[in-house]
Amino acid sequence: MEPLLHAAPHFDLFNQLWLTLFLVIPMVLIARTVVAGSCYSPILIIVIFGLALGHVLVATGAAQPGLPGFTLLSLLSGTTVVVLAAAFFAGGQQLRRLFGALQVPPDDSMQPCTEETLLGTNRTQLMFVLRAVFLLLGIEAARRVFMGADSGPLVAYYPLIAYIGVLLAFILIDHKATLRNKREYLGRGLAEIGVLALLLLLAGLLAQTLRPLIALPTIFFAMLLACGLGALAWRWQFGPTLRALLFAGIPVVLAANFVIGGSRIADAFAIEGMDAVLAYGFFGQMLWMFGGIALLMWFGRTNQVRNLAPGMAGALSHAGLTGACTAGDLGPMAAQRAPIMINVPFIGHIFVFSILAISMEQGQLLWGAALAVLLGGVLLTVLALRTLGRAAGAEAQEVKGLMQFSLGWQLTAMFGGLLLLALFALPLEHAALAKAASLSHFGLFAATQDGMFGAEAAGLIALIFSMPFLVHPFVFFMFGRAMANGGAMPRWPVYALAGTGLIGVLLALASF
Structure with missing residues (x-):
């Protein structure tokens, strides 16, 4: 026996x-x-x-x-x-x-x-x-x-x-x-x-x-x-x-x-304060994704998937959009550009992970450092939109502008969101969960999974990260419509979704 x-x-x-x-x-x-x-x-x-x-x-x-x-x-x-x-x-x-x-x-x-x-x-x-x-x-x-x-x-x-x-x-x-x-x-x-x-x-x-x-x-x-x-x-x-x-x-x-x-x-909704974290993740996904696309379309003067898909995959370190690009679902040009765009913002992760690591040791977000990086992200985003607005379809200029945008919008979305959450006194570990979800940010997801924000956050990240993916019917529907329309993204639905995201984020913040 x-x-x-x-x-x-x-x-x-x-x-x-x-x-x-x-x-x-x-x-x-x-x-x-x-x-x-x-x-x-x-x-x-x-x-x-x-x-x-x-x-x-x-x-x-x-x-x-x-x-x-x-x-x-x-x-x-x-x-x-x-x-x-x-x-x-x-x-x-x-x-x-x-x-x-x-x-x-x-x-x-x-x-x-x-x-x-x-x-x-x-x-x-x-x-x-x-x-x-x-x-x-x-x-x-x-x-x-x-x-x-x-x-x-x-x-x-x-x-x-x-x-x-x-x-x-x-x-x-x-x-x-x-x-x-x-x-x-x-x-x-x-x-x-x-x-x-x-x-x-x-x-x-x-x-x-x-x-x-x-x-x-x-x-x-x-x-x-x-x-x-x-x-x-x-x-x-x-x-x-x-x-x-x-x-x-x-x-x-x-x-x-x-x-x-x-x-x-069912488990997560029973945790105090988690409803607001989930709401911020859901509507934040709309705000940062479609807000970024709206900026690229309005000021960057581009509505083509070859720019929007890899640009937003990089700008948010976005798990789902990255997977769609690298698998070739959004066209060969997006597949070729995506590895570049998802690498560029990881230069900014030197700031992201360093500031968050020190913040965890001190128990609160480093406001001065976060504000400085946010300002740099806004300036770089403005530069990127100016570069794209003048690209006129030239590949080298488009790639250059998308690289600038990937880094600039990443820093803006990351630290802009963290500062908002800190302003409403959300604990840093819950803020990390909310930001990972609101961007579908693969790097922050991996860091949380690795225990950077403690055992409770590591146990919850799979759900918190998953729930905003319910926004993805809108994300992939819009990109699917664009692919069916010769690669051109419809404008007004994007603006409407960005506005919905903004309203939802403000309501979520008010509930903290």
Whole structure:
């Protein structure tokens, strides 16, 4: 009987793996099927299905709030930093090529198979989705092994999870895709896995080492290392690892987080003051997203998705819009520009994370520093709108203006919102939850998930971050309409949504 007793946890682990795959992968694929043939992004459907599934699991008694029994799903939801590291690497490459006026030959190392396996998803894309799940689990588990994780129900199984994840990710290559050199392509994939794991390990060690001086999150160092490495390796052609993570990484991570967030819907509304935080996140999403688009359209004189989508993805470090851009849902130009725009505002994260880390140590927001950064953001936003207004369709000028706007509006939205919340005496940890939600800000989400604002905020962030995604029917509907209209965004609906967001934010602030 003794061997059977010892075998049970292993069977439980594999049950968890099948359960995670069953919950996440169909959600991503069904979302792609629902929007197949339209101009809308599957992220919208993932939001709705994820929140509904999490709520149903708890309402039917199949799970507890927070899904504590779904340990592998929880691990997958915490892999945000892995996806962002891949995006930062791609952005670092694009920035180096842009500023250095460097040309690279077209990447012909892999031509995807266009045969549809499911409606809206071809064979190669299906493999990317499957591969992304195993890559995220494998790389995150490996990172925790090397970091010496010593707590949690999965701690004894991290080496096994890392082995299974990397092994299955290695073999999940679409055999009907056209590969220029199979061994080289597979080798690139293995090299990318190793480099990502090493990069995240170094980022974690730096965060731990500097924590006594300043409590900067792991994502901050991952950003700097990945962007710098991308700038150095600007000639690198993507292997299967980066291709899968850039295509499906964000949808997979969001799907896992939305299921967990949905399970805490009833729970969160019982917490005192959380209604106002949720309201600010919801209406703040409207204000900062459509307010930014309105500025670009009115003063920047551009209503084209090629500018609005990557510009707002960068300006808000916006998780959903970033995923839609990098997956190619909003056109090839937006997909090409998005890695640049999501990297540029992370220069501003030097201020964001530094000021927030010091503020947490002191127990309140540093007003002087926040005001100074806000002023810089406003000035940079004005400069960006002036640059875009004079671009007249010239690509170099558009990219320059969008880079300025991405940084300027990011600082304006972040510190403008934090100062407003501090003015209404909201505790800093609740203000961080509200701001992460009101911008769908992936970096602040990852930092909160990492424990930067305490255990309570880390436990609530999946739900607080999820709820404003209910605004995304408006976001993706508007971008879908624009794509159907030749890339031109309708003006008056944008102004109306921005106005609604402003009114809602003022009402939410009044309720604090």
